[in-house]
Amino acid sequence: MAYRITSFNEYKQEYQKSVEHPEAFWAEKAEAFVWIKKWDTVLEWNFTEPNVKWFSGGKLNITENCLDRHLAERGDQVAMIWEPNNPDETVRKITYRQLHGDVCRFANALKNNGAKKGDRICIYMPMVPELAVAVLACARIGAIHSVVFGGFSFNSLSERIQDAACNIVVTADGGFRGAKDIPLKKIVDEALLTCPSVKKVIVLKRTGIAINMADGRDVWWESEVRKASTDCPAEVMDSEDMLFILYTSGSTGKPKGVVHTTGGYMVYVDYTFKNVFQYNDGDVYWCTADVGWVTGHSYLIYGPLLAGAITLMFEGIPVFPDAGRFWKVIDKHQVNIFYTAPTAIRSLEAHGLDYVKPYKLDSLRVLGTVGEPINEEAWLWYHENIGKGQCPIVDTWWQTETGGIMISPLVGITETKPSFATLPLPGVQPVLMDEGGKELKGNNVEGRLCMKFPWPSIIRTTYGNHERCHDNYFSHYKGYYFTGDGCKRDENGYYRITGRVDDVIKVSGHLLGTAEIENAINQHPDIVESAVVGFPHDIKGWGIYAFVICRNERKDVDTLRKEILETVTKYMGAIGKPDKIQVVPGLPKTRSGKIMRRILRKISEGETANFGDTSTLLDPAVVEEIKNGAVK
Numbered sequence: 117m118a119y120r121i122t123s124f125n126e127y128k129q130e131y132q133k134s135v136e137h138p139e140a141f142w143a144e145k146a147e148a149f150v151w152i153k154k155w156d157t158v159l160e161w162n163f164t165e166p167n168v169k170w171f172s173g174g175k176l177n178i179t180e181n182c183l184d185r186h187l188a189e190r191g192d193q194v195a196m197i198w199e200p201n202n203p204d205e206t207v208r209k210i211t212y213r214q215l216h217g218d219v220c221r222f223a224n225a226l227k228n229n230g231a232k233k234g235d236r237i238c239i240y241m242p243m244v245p246e247l248a249v250a251v252l253a254c255a256r257i258g259a260i261h262s263v264v265f266g267g268f269s270f271n272s273l274s275e276r277i278q279d280a281a282c283n284i285v286v287t288a289d290g291g292f293r294g295a296k297d298i299p300l301k302k303i304v305d306e307a308l309l310t311c312p313s314v315k316k317v318i319v320l321k322r323t324g325i326a327i328n329m330a331d332g333r334d335v336w337w338e339s340e341v342r343k344a345s346t347d348c349p350a351e352v353m354d355s356e357d358m359l360f361i362l363y364t365s366g367s368t369g370k371p372k373g374v375v376h377t378t379g380g381y382m383v384y385v386d387y388t389f390k391n392v393f394q395y396n397d398g399d400v401y402w403c404t405a406d407v408g409w410v411t412g413h414s415y416l417i418y419g420p421l422l423a424g425a426i427t428l429m430f431e432g433i434p435v436f437p438d439a440g441r442f443w444k445v446i447d448k449h450q451v452n453i454f455y456t457a458p459t460a461i462r463s464l465e466a467h468g469l470d471y472v473k474p475y476k477l478d479s480l481r482v483l484g485t486v487g488e489p490i491n492e493e494a495w496l497w498y499h500e501n502i503g504k505g506q507c508p509i510v511d512t513w514w515q516t517e518t519g520g521i522m523i524s525p526l527v528g529i530t531e532t533k534p535s536f537a538t539l540p541l542p543g544v545q546p547v548l549m550d551e552g553g554k555e556l557k558g559n560n561v562e563g564r565l566c567m568k569f570p571w572p573s574i575i576r577t578t579y580g581n582h583e584r585c586h587d588n589y590f591s592h593y594k595g596y597y598f599t600g601d602g603c604k605r606d607e608n609g610y611y612r613i614t615g616r617v618d619d620v621i622k623v624s625g626h627l628l629g630t631a632e633i634e635n636a637i638n639q640h641p642d643i644v645e646s647a648v649v650g651f652p653h654d655i656k657g658w659g660i661y662a663f664v665i666c667r668n669e670r671k672d673v674d675t676l677r678k679e680i681l682e683t684v685t686k687y688m689g690a691i692g693k694p695d696k697i698q699v700v701p702g703l704p705k706t707r708s709g710k711i712m713r714r715i716l717r718k719i720s721e722g723e724t725a726n727f728g729d730t731s732t733l734l735d736p737a738v739v740e741e742i743k744n745g746a747v748k
């Protein structure tokens with residue numbers, strides 16, 4: 117198992133080794149896993165195509181490393197604790213042996229339904245253990261999983277299924293989220309009207325609502341599993357065979373299918389999990405992220421299971437049945453390591469300390485955050501009220517594309533500083549660039565965050581379109597991976613991520629493309645055109661502000677707003693709902709037809725002057741009108 121750093125000096129030595137001898141460094145880490153055949157070459161790479169290969173020629177199956185190899189030593193240890201949405205429903209505790217059996221059985225069920233190595237399988241499920249089982253079962257047989265977050269609606273789901281040409285969808289009749297039931301199967305049915313590649317749908321029974329089962333296409337999880345055996349030898353995978361696709365929003369309309377491969381991803385998430393969180397055997401670890409996002413992939417399923425940890429999965433939301441739920445769950449399961457998003461912290465802080473006080477929280481040793489910048493106030497609130505001033509906070513910066521944590525303190529080893537992700541992990545070589553592409557050396561600088569050397573779980577391609585991967589990440593600064601984030605390096609070399617510099621918005625920690633939201637708004641029959649920007653929001657980090665041009669002069673703006681919200685929810689999902697909608701007579705466009713979002717952003721932030729250079733605008737008068745009608 118991965119090497120664990122125990123002091124800051126050791127961190128510095130490891131870091132240096134990883135920069136001076138990256139191949140030897142990572143080969144040593146990789147030695148700890150079960151390989152069917154060892155690799156021939158540790159690393160081949162260039163950032164021009166790009167082409168990155170780690171552990172080439174190596175043969176393995178990641179599930180043997182997550183499950184089989186633990187059986188002898190910890191077969192009867194709990195692998196996963198499941199806390200249901202409804203606190204009165206029974207908790208489930210699944211041992212490594214049971215999980216192994218469940219995964220093998222469902223892997224056989226997939227095979228019986230025509231799945232084979234290399235197929236793409238879409239997973240659209242609630243947060244139940246079967247979701248983890250489905251993910252691992254795909255990996256077991258060498259099928260590529262593409263998990264879609266259950267909060268996305270039919271169009272977003274359909275786009276993602278079509279892009280990867282999935283042949284199987286694994287879903288549930290519905291899912292519980294707080295007081296709501298999400299009709300997952302109904303949404304799948306709607307999505308599949310435009311997905312001819314899908315031949316089978318496997319449906320888990322969760323909420324018990326009535327659903328349609330299409331003859332010959334739809335089968336029940338339970339009956340398929342009953343027919344399947346628990347003996348499923350792991351498929352032999354090449355190190356660079358695809359493990360999964362995970363869609364992330366881009367600045368253009370279509371989401372990008374970020375591709376991760378097997379060997380490097382495995383080595384990196386295991387190493388980072390153990391080192392960042394300083395996981396000790398027997399610790400109860402809880403990552404609150406949904407498996408629909410990368411954090412759920414790397415640090416709810418793969419990382420903890422590779423490390424033989426106890427991972428907690430929570431089906432519900434932080435405010436159900438009340439805003440004390442997280443803290444109640446921590447006491448109930450004696451959670452030692454707790455990893456969540458700044459949005460959740462800010463929202464629970466806003467509910468007040470009365471929801472925290474009834475709980476002891478004395479099992480906690482480590483706190484973590486991920487997904488968006490954490491402001492100093494929220495950091496301090498978390499530290500004082502949840503960690504009782506005793507628990508180090510690891511502010512972990514990374515991305516879907518990086519596969520694993522890149523910049524973060526190591527628990528108890530790196531001195532923390534509120535709102536700083538602090539220092540790069542071994543193997544990570546960040547640089548800051550100015551807009552002209554000049555590297556900013558030294559400390560006390562601010563620029564755009566890039567990476568100059570590959571780490572094992574770097575994005576390999578965007579599914580079906582390598583050029584897009586090149587254009588998005590490797591073309592802005594030649595020879596570098598560009599993150600899309602702005603960043604400061606302080607006088608001590610500590611990194612602070614300042615946020616996105618492109619047309620994506622981090623709303624409650626979820627990355628949303630403005631174009632994706634605009635497409636959804638434009639489905640409303642009365643909307644001619646729309647433009648979406650982010651504005652600073654106290655709880656969500658960023659809120660969504662939509663400027664819309666209406667076909668008819670609609671007097672009933674409130675009704676129109678309601679209809680737009682319904683349209684977005686139906687078409688894309690509730691996560692894309694604008695917080696503010698302004699009907700405008702026109703949009704500030706340049707003569708070449710490009711919307712000047714910079715101006716809209718300023719208006720959304722309440723700015724009334726200083727719009728910068730507006731000389732290229734086709735119709736400067738429109739700015740005045742928009743400004744005067746801004747939604748406060």
Ligand code: PRX
Binds near residue numbers: 513537
């Ligand atoms: O802007 C950064 C922000 O989240 C982006 C990546 O989003 P996604 O691919 O959805 O992955 C989120 C979970 C890893 C980054 O480009 N971000 C992530 N973590 C942090 C962060 N911003 C500031 N601080 C962080 N700790």
